[in-house]
Amino acid sequence: MIVTGKGGVGKTTVAVALGMRAAAEGKRTIVCEVAAQENTSRMFDHAQVGFHEVEMEENLWSISIDPDESMREYVLLQLKVRAMRDMLFRSRIFNYLAAATPGLKELVTIGKIWELAQADRKVKSGRKYDLVIVDAPATGHGVGFLQTPRTFASIARVGPIHSQAQTLDRFITDHVNTGTAIVALPEEMPVNETAALEQDLRDEVGVAVDRVYLNGLYPERFSKEEAERLAALAEGEEGSTRAAARAAISEHSRARSQRAQLARLRRRVEAPVKSLPFLFEPELGREGARTLSKRLG
Amino acid sequence: MANVGEILEGKEICICAGSGGVGKTTTSAAIATGMAMRGLKVCVLTIDPAKRLADSLGLEELGNEARRVDPALFEKQGIEMEGELWAMMLDAKATFDELIARQAPDEESRDRVLGNRIYQQISSALAGSQEYMAMEKLFELHSEGDFDLLVLDTPPTRNALDFLDAPRRLTQFIEGKSLRVFMKPTGFAARVAGRGANVALSVLKRIVGFDLIADLAEFFNAFSGMVEGFQARAKRVNKLLADRRTSFLVVCGPQGEPIDEAVYFHRKLVEAKLPFGGVIVNKVHYPAEKLRGADPEDLPAALAEKLDDGDLAARVAENFSDYQALAERDAHNIAHLAAELRTKGVIRVPYMDEDVHDLTGLVEINRYLFASSEERVQMAAGRA
Secondary structure, three states: OEEEOOOOOOHHHHHHHHHHHHHHOOOOEEEEEOOOOOHHHHHOOOOOOOOOOEEEEOOEEEEEOOHHHHHHHHHHHHOOOHHHHHHHHHOHHHHHHHHHOOOHHHHHHHHHHHHHHOOOOOOOOOOOOOEEEEEOOOOOOOOHHHHHHHHHHHHOOOHHHHHHHHHHHHHHHOOOOOOEEEEEOOOHHHHHHHHHHHHHHHHHHOOOOOEEEEEEEOOOOOOHHHHHHHHHHHHHOOHHHHHHHHHHHHHHHHHHHHHHHHHHHHHHOOOOEEEEEOOOOOOOOHHHHHHHHOOOO | OOOHHHHOOOOOEEEEEOOOOOOHHHHHHHHHHHHHHOOOEEEEEEOOOOOHHHHHOOOOOOOOOOEEOOHHHHHHOOOOOOOEEEEEEOOHHHHHHHHHHHHOOOHHHHHHHHHOHHHHHHHHHOOOHHHHHHHHHHHHHHHHOOOOEEEEEOOOOOOHHHHHHHHHHHHHHHHOHHHHHHHOOOOHHHHHHHHHHHHHHHHHHHHHOHHHHHHHHHHHHHHOOOHHHHHHHHHHHHHHHHOOOEEEEEEEOOOHHHHHHHHHHHHHHHHOOOOEEEEEEEEEOOOOOOOOOOOHHHHHHHHHHHHOOHHHHHHHHHHHHHHHHHHHHHHHHHHHHHHHHOOOOEEEEEOOOOOOOOHHHHHHHHHHHOOOHHHHHHHHHHHO
């Protein structure tokens, strides 16, 4: 399951919530982070996990996929001889090429995700996961990350990289086994961008989006009529009653404009849209994700 | 205390930096608008292909050429534009192609580079090339001197470091020093590099396939002769970024994570000796002014009496306490930010009731960006 969307929309929270739900159903699940930010481990108040599969709670694992480590592992799997691998890593040309070849980092990262998803794990003593959830990097420039295998398959026309890039492309676009969700916010531009992202995923990567999560939807706490009464009250008051009335009016106004955005989103995307509530908590931690995991639908 | 107008006094370049999703594009547009209102000829540049900037300025679309925003749009908002506001969207690939055309010694080498598949990938997809081209265009526009101020909305990078590092990485790649040694297997360098290198190369061939290496070799050959030009230019770009006419503004949100990233980014700026101007925190929940009247504990009762509706009063009180909790979090995070950055120049823009995505919203944000901090508190209190 690939969880994508622009920066700051709550991808990690949704990815962890999806993981919690699957784990609760008894599925051995892993949440993969790819930006080395350790957001997942932080959410569980856990020490940094790095490039290791670490169990956060029952059935729920986490890994932070570092491209350099993925590259090492990949080369090790390709070259069984350790001495040869060590020689390669000491070689300046290899390090140079590995750092400089466009997209190679993204490619080996996706390669590691693929490896985690295999029933027959390539890594020694690696156990099978029922579900692999990817907290994908923010989509700054469209769909670059997910498009890497396809791009790579066309640069390297022959050789193992070519066929492996093709395998990865098939893995990402295999709609039976690989799902994609976009996380969005109920605001004008994020809604526009979500619609554009869905289209790019479909047309450029060949990925069909299964679901759009609209995150952070304010509850409808006050009716229009109540908001009007509160507006009248705020006029004649001062101090905390006035501030409380104004806060309620703001909430009403935001909840209303967000619902207009929810309706726009539903019109503009093909995938079903599920809204997730805004949680009035200072920081969304583990329990916040758990609350959301029960609302994923 | 500081506001954006004071921070940018006498500056010619303003770079808005920060992680994704914090309102950088909107902030860049609002800053450019505010400075144009005050009489400057300003151009705001974005690299975001998502049409965000065009949308917020009421333009159909933006191209690789600067376009003037119609002053009539501002008049409708009751705003007099004393200066001029221009906007453009950087097309990284087109900028890169132009740069190659300028640097190439002749048409043949230009076409060889433009036609190379590795180049085509790099110019549009290599991490860092977008950022580098943004700097390039900024440099070019600054050299042409048509504008008083350039405001750059930086691309959302996975981390702030990528952005500062981009020119160096790209130049290094183009230099391709260590690779070239291998491309001439009969050369002296290859003999020095010796047998280990040959094994490395053959292993690489096995992994990546020969084509990729051949394409790379061709790429570097095509680029030879342009390397010095690139290096010189990258140096001048870096010099401009560090110049006192440039100011970096860090943009962030009030939650823990964006605040941590802003702290990190500020540290990188200081380490790189780049001129830090200030920090803008968007979507802040301002705390209610010192409460007079009812004690917070008596609030539900006081509200119930005034509204004559216990159920509504309870919901209003609950909503208020939720809001206050967020306001306390924001205040706490911002205090931490100010202490880490050793600055009082934290500009707080409140979380607006309405989603900010058009000129009306920009104008509203503008009032906060260009107000003194006392005025900001008053304005926010007027809202709250």
